[in-house]
Amino acid sequence: MQVVIDPDAGFCFGVDTSISLAEEYLGRANKLYCLGELVHNEEEIVRLKKLGLMVIDYTQFGALHNETVLIRAHGEPPSTFEIARKNNLTLINSTCPIVKKLQSRVFYANEEMLAKDGQVVIYGKEQHPEVVGLIGQTNEQAIVINSPSEVNKIDFTKKIHLFSQTTKDEAEYRMIQQIIGERIMASGGDREQLLNITRSVCKQVSNRIPGIKDFAKSHELIIFVAGKSSSNGKVLYNAAGSVNPNTHFVSSVAELNMNWFKDIDTIGVTGATSTPGWLLQQVASAIDKLF
Ligand code: SF4
Structure with a gap:
């Protein structure tokens, strides 16, 4: 039996930078607060907590004074920076540059839409931290939709400027664009005049889809490793599963099921942009030891 780790799997540069900054700080201090989970991967969070990372929520953040807090790659709304200023908090801001640019675009689009009686629409999950940060750029005015029914x-x-959460599926985003365009025309409007689309799905996710499909096709069984709350994990898992139905999602070694490996010769191990390389290695080694 052959177990191969996808050479393209592992952290995207945004997550990689956040984790490097946390590790670097924890190399010279014994604790670092992080607003929300640094990465959507439970196993990696456990590892970082052992190094001294303390994950806090917004209530705890609001009560914190004179400490150092890491802002993760997803970014934050302006209100977070205002609280930090009032509470004399030192921020290590590891907002991904792609998210930072998107926040700025959403801010200016909102200014324009306000002037033209239009709307900023974000295709994403309302509670997702990146979307919370984007809504904050619009003074909570953006309309968030997460499915065609919304x-x-x-x-x-009215005029619409449409954006997507960076980790959404590009094909689904195109479908949303088409539905909105059709609804504009059904209302008697001109799609070209009323709809402005920013293509904001991150290439670190969308560019991996063809590669992960090729990888999934070239193995009898795929073990997809990701945190349960990882958005891009769901997108990439679905992409692998669309070409290889024998694809299984696990978050850790403990979730491997012996029955999956019966009469299988080639196994591919891959994961999300938030899955650490060491975890892929751990899963591959555990499979090796099963036989
Ligand atoms: S998926 Fe893209 S936007 Fe999100 S953190 Fe990674 S590089 Fe940045």
Whole structure:
């Protein structure tokens, strides 16, 4: 039996930078606060907590004074920076540069939409930290939709500037664009005049889809490793599963099931952009030891 780790799997540069900054700080201090989970991977969070990372929520953040807090790659709304200023908190801001640029675009689009009686629409999960940061750029005015059924929140007679959460599926985003375009036309409007689209799905996710499909096709069984709350994990897992139905999602070695490996010769191990390389290695080694 052959077990191969996908050479393209592992952290994207945004997550990699956040973790490096946390490790670097924890190399010279015994604790570092992090607002929210640094990465959507439970196993990596356990490892970082052992180094001294203390994950806090917004309530704990609001009560904190004179400490150092890491801002993760997902970014934060302006209100977070205001609290930090008032509470004399030192921030290590590891907002991914791609997210930072998107926040700025959303901010200016909102200014424009306000002037033209239009709407900023974000395709994403309302509670996702990146989306929370984006909504914050619009003074909480952005309309968030997470499925075709939610497009009814939009006024199709007014101007729309549409964005996507960076980790959404590009094909689904195109479908949302098409639905909105059709609804504008059904309302008697001109799609070209009323709909402005920013293609904001991160290439670190979308560019991996063809590669992960090729990898999934070239093995009899795929073990996909990711945190349960990872958005890009769901996108990439679905991409692998679309070409190889024998694809299984696990978050740790403990979730491997012996029955999956019966009569299998080639196994591929891959994961999300938030899955650490050491965890892929750990899963591959555990499979090796099973036989
Ligand atoms: S997926 Fe893209 S936008 Fe998100 S942290 Fe990684 S590099 Fe940045």
